[in-house]
Amino acid sequence: MTLRTVVCADGLPERWDPPDAVVVIEGLCDHPGRLVPALDGASGVVVGVCADTHVRGRIQAAVRRAGLDALGAGLVELPGRRGDAGHLRAVLDVAASRAAAYGGSSAANHKPVIPTAVSRRSLLRLELPEYVAVPAVDGEACVAVGGCRACAETCPADAFSRRGGPMALDADACITCGRCVTACPTGAIENPAITPASLAAEVEAIARQGEGGPPVVLTYACAAGEPAELVDGSFVVRVPCVAMLTTTWVLAPLLAGVAAVRVAACEASGCARGGDGRAADAVEAARAVLAVLGLDGQHVSARTPEHVPAPLSSTLPPGAFGPRGATAVVLALADAAEAQDVPRVEHRALDTGIVTVDGAACTTCGACAGACPTGALTFASADGAVALGFAARDCVACGQCVPRCPELARGAIAMTPTLDLEALRADPVVLKRDQMIPCENCGRPIASVDALQRVGALLGEEHAGALALAGRFCTTCRQGPFGVRATAAEPAAR
Amino acid sequence: MTAGGWLAATRLRQGVYRLCGAAFLPPEDDRVALLASSEGALEALEPDAFPFAAALRRFLGAVRDAPPTDVLEGEYIRLFEAGVDGALCPPTESFHTTAARHGGPAEVDAVLESTYADIGIVHRSGTVVTPDHISVELEAMAFLCAEEAGAREADDLAAVADSLRRQHRFLREHLARWAPVFLADVRRTSRLEVYRDLAEATEAFVRHDHVLVGALVRAARQEVGA
Numbered sequence: 223m224t225l226r227t228v229v230c231a232d233g234l235p236e237r238w239d240p241p242d243a244v245v246v247i248e249g250l251c252d253h254p255g256r257l258v259p260a261l262d263g264a265s266g267v268v269v270g271v272c273a274d275t276h277v278r279g280r281i282q283a284a285v286r287r288a289g290l291d292a293l294g295a296g297l298v299e300l301p302g303r304r305g306d307a308g309h310l311r312a313v314l315d316v317a318a319s320r321a322a323a324y325g326g327s328s329a330a331n332h333k334p335v336i337p338t339a340v341s342r343r344s345l346l347r348l349e350l351p352e353y354v355a356v357p358a359v360d361g362e363a364c365v366a367v368g369g370c371r372a373c374a375e376t377c378p379a380d381a382f383s384r385r386g387g388p389m390a391l392d393a394d395a396c397i398t399c400g401r402c403v404t405a406c407p408t409g410a411i412e413n414p415a416i417t418p419a420s421l422a423a424e425v426e427a428i429a430r431q432g433e434g435g436p437p438v439v440l441t442y443a444c445a446a447g448e449p450a451e452l453v454d455g456s457f458v459v460r461v462p463c464v465a466m467l468t469t470t471w472v473l474a475p476l477l478a479g480v481a482a483v484r485v486a487a488c489e490a491s492g493c494a495r496g497g498d499g500r501a502a503d504a505v506e507a508a509r510a511v512l513a514v515l516g517l518d519g520q521h522v523s524a525r526t527p528e529h530v531p532a533p534l535s536s537t538l539p540p541g542a543f544g545p546r547g548a549t550a551v552v553l554a555l556a557d558a559a560e561a562q563d564v565p566r567v568e569h570r571a572l573d574t575g576i577v578t579v580d581g582a583a584c585t586t587c588g589a590c591a592g593a594c595p596t597g598a599l600t601f602a603s604a605d606g607a608v609a610l611g612f613a614a615r616d617c618v619a620c621g622q623c624v625p626r627c628p629e630l631a632r633g634a635i636a637m638t639p640t641l642d643l644e645a646l647r648a649d650p651v652v653l654k655r656d657q658m659i660p661c662e663n664c665g666r667p668i669a670s671v672d673a674l675q676r677v678g679a680l681l682g683e684e685h686a687g688a689l690a691l692a693g694r695f696c697t698t699c700r701q702g703p704f705g706v707r708a709t710a711a712e713p714a715a716r
Numbered sequence: 717m718t719a720g721g722w723l724a725a726t727r728l729r730q731g732v733y734r735l736c737g738a739a740f741l742p743p744e745d746d747r748v749a750l751l752a753s754s755e756g757a758l759e760a761l762e763p764d765a766f767p768f769a770a771a772l773r774r775f776l777g778a779v780r781d782a783p784p785t786d787v788l789e790g791e792y793i794r795l796f797e798a799g800v801d802g803a804l805c806p807p808t809e810s811f812h813t814t815a816a817r818h819g820g821p822a823e824v825d826a827v828l829e830s831t832y833a834d835i836g837i838v839h840r841s842g843t844v845v846t847p848d849h850i851s852v853e854l855e856a857m858a859f860l861c862a863e864e865a866g867a868r869e870a871d872d873l874a875a876v877a878d879s880l881r882r883q884h885r886f887l888r889e890h891l892a893r894w895a896p897v898f899l900a901d902v903r904r905t906s907r908l909e910v911y912r913d914l915a916e917a918t919e920a921f922v923r924h925d926h927v928l929v930g931a932l933v934r935a936a937r938q939e940v941g942a
Contacts, residue, residue: 287764329920332767394930
């Protein structure tokens with residue numbers, strides 16, 4: 223990839239000694255068209271613009287004119303004359319790493335943002351729209367057909383709907399908060415502006431800035447909010463909304479070599495995207511994990527840390543920011559902490575979960591396993607026996623298994639967001655075993671023993687005959703040609 | 717952006733709707749030549765302000781290099797009329813929005829004809845396409861864009877807001893509701909680059925326009941209290 227970094231000369235610090243790789247253009251923010259020739263032959267771009275400028279839409283248009291994807295252009299606000307030249311160089315380096323990991327966008331990913339009307343009749347004289355990235359659903363990876371509704375349940379704008387196939391996102395209604403991206407248990411919803419790969423690249427680039435120097439603090443901040451107040455050596459990772467942050471996303475940078483993670487929550491501002499304390503929950507859960515592992519709580523905070531602890535690790539596990547990165551992240555943290563005999567910890571914002579089943583209430587129907595988007599719950603049958611299995615390491619605490627259980631009212635299943643290192647390291651366990659009753663006619667399984675007993679209990683004595691029939695023949699063999707039903711004695715003639 | 721800038725943007729949208737609408741009609745020599753010659757007009761309207769520009773350019777490039785009209789006709793029939801070799805991409809709203817395929821089209825056509833009457837246009841009976849054909853719906857949007865452009869030229873803020881509302885409603889209730897699914901089918905199924913690129917460009921444009929017009933309607937609401 224040929225990545226080019228172009229900056230506006232008007233926003234540079236006084237003591238700026240431009241690296242050879244950086245192209246400086248006089249008056250770029252006043253004349254965004256000057257960007258086009260500078261991008262000749264480039265396949266990616268980082269653009270440094272003046273902090274008080276409103277030309278992002280025109281910069282994006284120039285990037286498009288150069289034949290590039292404008293959503294992939296990393297825009298960096300320049301600090302102005304009094305800025306720190308060294309820090310700017312590091313910020314541009316980080317932005318370049320993120321831009322290099324950009325994976326491209328589709329037509330469904332572009333959302334125009336019209337500048338707020340500021341004067342009478344401004345509808346006739348609006349600035350060019352700036353484009354932000356909206357997520358799109360990968361129909362192949364979406365498991366809505368299996369019953370998953372994780373995105374719709376978390377979306378504050380009711381932007382998801384479904385007509386038979388995968389979930390569909392209404393880009394017009396979407397407020398680009400990004401909650402669906404981190405809620406999707408299969409990674410089917412992706413926002414090209416912040417993919418697991420681009421975030422990992424950005425975090426690793428930030429961590430590299432601390433090599434041989436003072437420890438690095440990473441601040442997650444809302445892309446739409448005011449710039450977060452920074453501590454020395456702090457780097458800001460802009461996310462669409464801090465409410466999209468998961469506990470894993472808060473903890474993972476610590477494994478890359480970042481010394482402390484700060485979440486600049488803006489939920490008190492009355493923004494439609496936040497306001498329900500999700501970012502604070504993620505911080506609280508992350509601190510609970512640190513505490514149980516015996517690590518310094520100052521590694522994660524909602525405000526400026528009281529002190530910056532030494533980095534824990536310098537290796538980010540593969541897929542750490544992906545939909546199933548939670549297990550790898552907490553196990554790597556436990557290794558870094560050399561933690562022994564770690565007690566279980568429960569918190570509603572944890573991304574690892576433990577599913578439990580009440581053997582007396584569960585009918586071994588397998589609906590929970592069918593709904594499980596990650597395969598943590600399995601339903602296996604062999605030689606007439608059936609087993610409901612659970613692999614804690616694959617559970618992402620999405621809870622999609624729970625509402626699918628037909629015996630939920632009797633408490634047959636529960637999922638608790640839990641950090642249980644022993645379970646995460648262990649092999650899958652069998653939550654319940656049962657026997658399948660085969661059809662006397664064709665041999666195919668009819669139902670589990672417990673399921674038939676439950677049906678019998680619900681039907682009562684007066685329907686004992688029907689139950690006897692249901693317990694001997696499968697639905698196909700019970701009904702012959704022309705809808706002639708079998709009797710309890712014989713299957714229907716085929 | 718200046719008033720002229722948004723006027724140009726509206727004219728661009730009008731032009732793209734007309735261009736795509738014409739491209740989904742049966743291919744004829746004159747029509748293909750007209751499409752191929754529209755590149756200059758497109759570039760004059762500075763399409764790079766919008767992310768669908770690249771897809772449009774790819775389509776116009778494919779028109780320039782398109783095979784002879786009889787080859788285009790064959791693919792048109794395969795995709796949109798006969799559904800040969802598993803290619804079943806009826807370019808009509810009713811096919812995509814009515815669960816029961818019998819009786820549905822008439823109802824959709826009736827709703828659309830009423831909508832067209834409200835807009836101020838009439839679908840000519842006896843034409844080769846039905847009121848719910850994608851070309852007709854794209855042409856209806858082109859008409860609404862022309863109306864908006866006229867209001868912008870007259871500096872009539874209320875009329876601009878009114879036109880945007882009608883566009884948004886038409887997109888929400890009709891075109892943007894079904895066209896992306898149909899266009900994705902065409903993209904997957906077409907054997908000719910020109911129809912693949914047409915589908916990609918139209919999908920990019922319609923998706924974008926739905927969101928853009930929605931944002932403009934919200935801006936108009938703040939502006940004129942509409």
